[in-house]
Amino acid sequence: MDNQLLLTHITSIMGAEPQAEIDNYGMLNVAVSADALIGLVEGLKSQQGFIYLTDICGAHYPERVGGEFEVVYHLHNLVANQRVRIKVALSESALTVPTLTGLYAGANWMERETFDFYGIQFDGHPDLRRILNMDDMDYHPLRKQYALEDETRTDKNDTFFGR
């Protein structure tokens, strides 16, 4: 299976040609809406053998108005050794995507991690709470509006060399 053939399969699953490109490393990237996600992933899993969910992660592009956030899914067909990347852009006002836990049990913790760091809601997730950061953290630290540094740091309060 090559990328062109995969794209025709994806088109037939979705019923329309999605926005797609091949990145510099030869991997097919498909951009879909949050509504079309489940149908596409279910079709890829059941019809095309993408039985392995490699990764789910988030991204924040504050300057991209209307699509400030993105959830990125990596799927792998282990038999054909074919990978595909699916991107779902979300606006800051509607940060919700459907959960993939019904299709891949492994999505559970990855979605919790994406929620933890970006505050993206996964609709239907059985247990959506923080997984890596401490429970009483009151923000989502990988959003770009928050500083990476810790405010309680005291040994860097130096006029000339510290911050």
Next chain:
Amino acid sequence: MVKTVDAPEGIEGQGFFATSLDKVIGIARSNSIWPLPFATSCCGIEFMATMGANYDLARFGSERLAFTPRQTDLLMVMGTISKKMAPVLKQVYDQMAEPKWVLSVGACACSGGIFDTYSVLQGIDKVIPVDVYVPGCPPRPEQIIEGLMKIQELAKNESLRRRDSDEYKKMLESYNIQSAEQ
């Protein structure tokens, strides 16, 4: 050659030796410190070398490591403490019986080190009181031994009433730790 601990100052005569209870207890405590290694990262590897045959922390009476806080005198914190780990560290400290000492080993435990970031505690002295800081990233075993020897000095010279003092209780209160009932 076996090197023993020097006798404290006192009055010596035929068949008796008199000194103060403080000094005797100080000597006993400082030469039988049981450490609790709280090793979370690379400083813990240096600690393993410190416990090994080359550096041999056992020479200082710290032969017996314990991973149960109720039986130990010295909490050795070696490595990065994340904010999620901070309550665990505080609980371990809480469970130790007085008198207890804390040795903070390495840049991360002392100040957060290179991890100036949202997820890392910026020094364990934000949650528990620290007696001796050992700098380094990571410190050599010699430095860790030096730190332990400083703790020994503290234990040896500490007044028996220090932990009952208002100053000490206030210090614990500032960390929101309840002092043990006498």
